[in-house]
Amino acid sequence: MSNLLSPANKVVLYMGNEAIARGALEAGVNVACGYPGTPSSEVVESLSKVTTERNLYVEWSTNEKVALEVAAAASFASLRSLCVMKQNGVNVASDFLLHLTASGTRGGLVLVTCEDPGALSSVNEGESRYFARMLEIPLLEPATFQEAKDMTKWAFELSEKIHNVVMLRSVTRLSHASGNVICGRLPAKNSKAHFDYSGSMMDPLRGPVVSTPVVPKHTIQQKKLAETANLFEKILCNYYEGPKKPELLVITSSACYLYSREAIGMLGLQKRVGILKLGSTWPLPPQLLKKHLKAAGKVLIVEEVLSFLEENVKTLYAGCAKEIGVKAFYGKNDGTIPSVGELNPDIVAAALGKIFRIKYKPVADDYAHAMQEIEKIIPLRQQTFCAGCPHRASYWNINAALKLDGRAGIVCGDIGCYTLGALTPANGFNTVRTSHSMGSGTGIASGFAKLDAFGLKNPILSVCGDSTFYHAAIPALINARHNNANLTMIVLDNSGTAMTGFQPHPGLCSGASGETLPAIDIAEIARGIGAEVAICDPFDLEKTTAQLTTFMEKADTVKVLILRQICALSPEKKGKKKYLMKVNEELCRGEECGCNRLCTRIFRCPALVWDKVKKKAVVDEVICAGCGVCYSICPQKAITKTEAPPQ
């Protein structure tokens, strides 16, 4: 039985994302959907495993906008629905979200955004709290695992109360952290979908769901938001800890609450500093804020990414400054808290140290000094493609073809593990020249390809993953074809949404819960658009490089090269070697060879190591995935491959 179905009152170790999923189950959610993205994926993934037991429909949608539309339909039909995405996903969904918040919702609809301060697994540290303010909907930010569960459950009730979307924001350090949670009751399963559109346009529960008449509906939305602010004055997730009259008031939310609490303890400031911990950060509860601001002379706002909370607290303060007196504010705006990157207890302790003029030292100076000396002998560990990763072979082919072509082809990148192809030579051969949002590589390539009239004659290529292809690259490919932007799009098809944990996508014949679904073929889509299509195995270096070179020469049409090879970490491949690889030490000429250590210096597979003593390449059998590609790159044929015994 899934951990997610644990009985009421049981204490369970939940990952933040599982706690959110459990909260949704306790609210009786019927539809859950999203698009995978770190750190959000486990919410939908864990729900996908309990669909039968909980009368639940779970879907990995094509992209976040579609996911929100699917969730909205359930809400319109009076069911409770959950829609989950990472911070970038909210941008994708925002067009629909803007209209949805204007039309309002029916069954509880909770939009969960899991954000990534410090961009631990993202290409930006963008944040969506401002969407809540801009779109005038409530924003909840749980700080603990228990709150993640309880607040998700309550968010559905709030959504139904105000007939609108409630946004719940998590961060990597909550979503991917784990902790004790006491389970609540799972409700009876008796919901029925019913979409009523017979009432008047102004009837939020029985009329057609539209945003018109705009001004009267906008007025109602704002009234509901004001009521929400009142409600937030007394909810359990907003509370104060500390002395009655603190010297400093810390205002914080989310994982930053745990950092702040720890930092206060580290500096021994429990009797001097109080924490106003907010579980609801938009709209702010004015009376609660006023009461605690009044009690302290100094105020520190602890938050990650932008100064959202700080701005809103200051705006509120401006309205009551005359009444509660002059305060000194510290936070991101004055540099007390860093303006970028994620926080941790040490950073908050440093901020407190600045205000209180305390120097905090975790260890004695001589120990700290010794550690600094050790740091110097620790080699940097850069990210790289895994052993057996198809992307390493794909970039090898792309580079070989670019070299053969000789016209300085430009490669536009996209979002996935293959984004590593944009980094310095250590990762992916320094091939990719642009990297932005999902699907943008092909859109940018389409633009570049039209610049030949202005003298940009380089061949234009784009790389794009299989899941990314469906998510947002199809309109770009249509654009390229329709406008005669004759680029070569390379689809790196590794058979799943690999980076986030192999969630299925429309190209596969199974759904989120393992159900059989019709697969939509990338090659057929591309042919339908009018592109010339070829499919290669990137591990076959000779054929793939030749095909790509041929495509680059063709200037009169859009070409799509699909490089099909399953991800080395996929469940069907992981731990199973196709070949046993070895370096024949007699054939390897080491530093004498004219190849200049092509295998270890350029190919850079974690399993193919330069032995400094022997001055030869050597295969690390523990790490080697047995893909066999290095066999093809050695000019001396010193790397041998033999079929591995069946495993």
Add this chain to the structure above:
Amino acid sequence: MIKKNPVNIIITGVGGQGNVLASRVLAGMLVSAGYFVTIGETFGMSQRGGSVMSHLRISRQSVLSPQIPGGRADIIIALEPVEALRVLTKYGNPQTVILANEREVYPIGVITGELNYPSSQIIKEKFDKYSAKNWFIDATSAAVKLGNPILSNIIMVGALSATKQLPIDRRAFQREIKKDMTADKQKINLAAFDAGVGMI
């Protein structure tokens, strides 16, 4: 009983070595023993060949920050030797104990010959000098003997139990893996646990 409150543990290694499973199993045993456990982790892109860390905090009263403050690690468990040093420099203190796997996974810069990897002698020397106690074991070889190098993570959990640093034992491990492992998997993981116990 835990020796101090909270106990701060860092499990470290290289992406793909089974860090997450080790932290989950360990945490599961401690939750069953009635403690509040907080695990801080990152996965996804951050694990592609990079260093990984799980921060575990075992407390009698409450969940804590998912990030352990600098200099506050009580136990470092490393699936890869240089990662033990990396964690020690940031989170170590003279009272820290270390349990490390001897088997190196070379960073890409070492593979290419651009960077140097310290010898295991030097690593051991640093452990001896800057930690209260340390165990340096060849978990990977033992795992290969059992048929799969990935088992080194569970071997380390077994070894940890034998160091008596935490209130965990074979029975607790058995109960924990029963929750979501098939009978086959339980058997091999129990063998790995026992192999780890035997290495201390």
